[in-house]
Amino acid sequence: MTDAPSGTVLSATCPSRAALEVVGSKWALLIVPLLARQPLRNNELLRQVGGISQKMLTQTLRELERHGLVQRIDHQTVPPHVEYQLTALGQSLSEALVVVDRWAERHFAAVASARMAFDRRR
């Protein structure tokens, strides 16, 4: 990402930026809350997160792992048994996301109707 030319401010500041990248991912937003409940395996995630492809799942999980939010636990058995669970850092994030989730649930209707009203007048 091109770094902010001077004049950029506060919440748009570099530090938050980097961490916000994590949140920017549509799928991460869905996966983290799921894992907050309990560790899950690849296939379970595949099922529970509707509409995600195997590719995107692995990709997102890797990214979450990379950012220290998720821990990959390979039980080293045949057939393979791998579990994903949140790290302490991941859990702290999930607590923040819960707030957003709650907002989404509470205000979903308002957003939907705003959108319909807006689209109608176009």
Add this chain to the structure above:
Amino acid sequence: MTDAPSGTVLSATCPSRAALEVVGSKWALLIVPLLARQPLRNNELLRQVGGISQKMLTQTLRELERHGLVQRIDHQTVPPHVEYQLTALGQSLSEALVVVDRWAERHFAAVASARMAFDRRR
């Protein structure tokens, strides 16, 4: 988006999904908190949000407006003077986002070092 085949659950549920789209936008996450402080004009946003292009800015603002989060105020003057400010709905969202922002600021270092450690072992 292909809708979730049965078996999908809770936070991955339709309602949250739709509202989460708003949050999914990288730029919205930066713009909303900025507007929470005070209404801003196009150019001010362009400056304060580092790295965004005019196109993306307009596009994101339209989307936020469409979702009922931002209100566009055209003062009908020459030269043009347009301000963007959060609606009540937008402000309620910003409160949720503040939590995420705070998380980002607080845990930025941890994320960064996790990433470096991860990348090193590749």
Add this chain to the structure above:
DNA sequence: CAGCATCCGGGTTGATACTG
């Protein structure tokens, strides 16, 4: 079961130029 490699179509983004 978990996951990688590959191909590839389409949506998203940036650059540039132009309008009111």
Add this chain to the structure above:
DNA sequence: CAGTATCAACCCGGATGCTG
């Protein structure tokens, strides 16, 4: 100042097929 239009580049993400 605020914004649109256009075009090309790029990357995302799905589908498929294969491995341990």
